[in-house]
Amino acid sequence: MTTKKIAVLAGDGIGPEIVAQALRVVDALELDVTTEEALVGGAAYDAYGHPLPPETLALAKVADAVLFGAVGDWKYDKLERRLRPEQAILGLRKELGLFANLRPAICYPELTAASSLKPELVAGLDILIIRELTGDIYFGQPRGRRAAPDGAFAGADEAFDTMRYTRPEIERIAHVAFRAARGRNKRLTSVDKANVLETFQFWKDVVTEVHAEYPDVTLDHLYVDNAAMQLVRAPKSFDVIVTGNMFGDILSDEAAMLTGSIGMLPSASLDSSGKGLYEPSHGSAPDIAGRDVANPLATILSLAMLLRYSLDHADAANRVEAAVREVLASGHRTADIAGSGERAIGTRTMGDAVVAALGRTTGITKA
Ligand SMILES: NC(=O)c1ccc[n+]([C@@H]2O[C@H](COP(=O)([O-])OP(=O)(O)OC[C@H]3O[C@@H](n4cnc5c(N)ncnc54)[C@H](O)[C@@H]3O)[C@@H](O)[C@H]2O)c1
Numbered sequence: 001m002t003t004k005k006i007a008v009l010a011g012d013g014i015g016p017e018i019v020a021q022a023l024r025v026v027d028a029l030e031l032d033v034t035t036e037e038a039l040v041g042g043a044a045y046d047a048y049g050h051p052l053p054p055e056t057l058a059l060a061k062v063a064d065a066v067l068f069g070a071v072g073d074w075k076y077d078k079l080e081r082r083l084r085p086e087q088a089i090l091g092l093r094k095e096l097g098l099f100a101n102l103r104p105a106i107c108y109p110e111l112t113a114a115s116s117l118k119p120e121l122v123a124g125l126d127i128l129i130i131r132e133l134t135g136d137i138y139f140g141q142p143r144g145r146r147a148a149p150d151g152a153f154a155g156a157d158e159a160f161d162t163m164r165y166t167r168p169e170i171e172r173i174a175h176v177a178f179r180a181a182r183g184r185n186k187r188l189t190s191v192d193k194a195n196v197l198e199t200f201q202f203w204k205d206v207v208t209e210v211h212a213e214y215p216d217v218t219l220d221h222l223y224v225d226n227a228a229m230q231l232v233r234a235p236k237s238f239d240v241i242v243t244g245n246m247f248g249d250i251l252s253d254e255a256a257m258l259t260g261s262i263g264m265l266p267s268a269s270l271d272s273s274g275k276g277l278y279e280p281s282h283g284s285a286p287d288i289a290g291r292d293v294a295n296p297l298a299t300i301l302s303l304a305m306l307l308r309y310s311l312d313h314a315d316a317a318n319r320v321e322a323a324v325r326e327v328l329a330s331g332h333r334t335a336d337i338a339g340s341g342e343r344a345i346g347t348r349t350m351g352d353a354v355v356a357a358l359g360r361t362t363g364i365t366k367a
C-alpha cells in the first residue's frame with residue numbers, strides 16, 4: 001500500500017493551536033501516513049501577499065486529504081475581498097470541487113449540561129447537517145456594487161449578490177443526503193425558502209424528484225425560519241438535514257450549541273470521489289487565540305472523519321472517537337464545555353488527554 005499524504009493547513013488565530021493537537025493524534029496512531037504543512041489565510045497573505053498561494057493549492061490537490069484549521073482575523077477586514085483570509089477556504093472548496101459538507105452534531109452524554117438547551121432536549125442528540133458547499137449566493141455571479149439601475153432608490157449606491165443553483169448541483173447533494181439518511185434513521189429534511197425564493201422552490205422540486213429513487217427514506221420539507229426554530233424546540237426530531245450553502249452555514253452554527261459548544265462540531269467537505277477537506281465548523285476565534293484555551297476536539301473529530309472517509313482507516317477513526325468519548329467521560333473539559341464548578345484545562349492538556357486515551361482505546365466507538 002502506498003503511503004498516504006495529509007496536507008495540513010493550520011491557518012490563523014486558534015488554527016495552529018488546535019491543528020497541533022490533531023497532529024499529535026496522527027503521530028500517536030503510528031499509521032503509514034505523511035503530513036506536509038503549508039500556509040493559508042492571513043498567515044499566507046502576510047508571507048506571500050495572497051491567502052491561497054499556488055503552492056498551497058497545489059499541495060491540497062496532490063494530497064489524499066486536507067486537514068484545515070481556520071482562517072480569518074479582524075485585521076484583514078479592510079483588504080479587498082479577493083485577498084481576505086476567508087477567500088482561501090472558499091477557493092479550496094471551489095478548486096477541489098468539495099460540494100458536500102457533512103456536519104454531524106452529536107451531544108455526548110457528558111456534555112448535556114454544557115448545552116444552552118435543557119438536558120432532556122439534547123441528551124442522545126445525533127443529527128447530520130449536509131450543507132451544499134460550492135453553489136448558492138456564496139458563488140453566484142454577478143455580484144458587486146453599482147448605482148441602483150431602477151426602483152425607488154434608482155441612482156443610489158447599491159450592492160448585490162446572486163442566489164442560484166443548477167439542477168445537477170441540487171441533484172448531486174440530494175443523492176449524498178438520501179444515501180446518508182439511508183445509512184442512518186432513514187429520515188431526511190430538506191430546508192428551503194420556497195415560499196419566497198425561486199432558487200429554493202427549484203431546490204425543493206429537484207429534491208422531491210430525486211426522492212423517487214429512495215422510497216425507503218422519508219422526506220419532508222421545512223422553511224429555513226421554521227427549521228431554525230425547530231432545531232432549538234425539538235432537535236431530536238431531526239435525522240439528516242440537507243440545505244443550501246448559506247442556510248447550512250447558519251443552521252450548523254446553531255446546531256453546534258446543541259452539542260455543548262462550537263468547539264465540538266467537526267466537518268468533512270467531500271468531492272464526488274471521496275477526496276476531502278476536514279475542518280472544525282468554527283472559525284479562527286481571534287478573541288481567544290494564543291491563550292491555550294481553545295477546544296481542540298472539533299479538529300480531532302474532523303481528523304477522525306478524514307481517516308474514515310479519505311484514508312480508509314475506519315479502525316483508526318473509531319479509536320480517535322473512542323478516545324474523545326473517554327476524555328469527556330473522565331471529566332476533561334476546556335473552558336467552553338466546563339460547567340460551573342468544573343475545572344477547565346487548556347488546549348494542549350486536552351491534546352495530552354486524547355493521546356493518552358488513544359493508548360487505551362480499541363476502536364470500539366459506542367459508549
Ligand atoms: N472555516 C473557517 O476557516 C472559518 C469558519 C468560521 C469563521 N471563520 C472566520 O473566523 C473569524 C472569527 O469569526 P467568528 O468570531 O464569527 O466565529 P468563530 O467561530 O471564530 O468564533 C465564534 C465564538 O466561538 C468561540 N469559539 C470558536 N471556536 C472555539 C473553540 N475551538 N473553542 C472554544 N471557543 C471557540 C470563539 O471564541 C467566539 O467567541 C472570522 O474572520 C471568520 O470569517 C473562519
Ligand SMILES: CC(C)[C@H](C(=O)O)[C@@H](O)C(=O)O
Binds near residue numbers: 072089090249281283
Ligand atoms: C469563513 C467562512 C467563509 C465559512 C463559510 O461561510 O462557509 C465559515 O463560516 C464556515 O462555516 O466554514
Ligand SMILES: [Mg+2]
Binds near residue numbers: 249250253281
Ligand atoms: Mg460558518
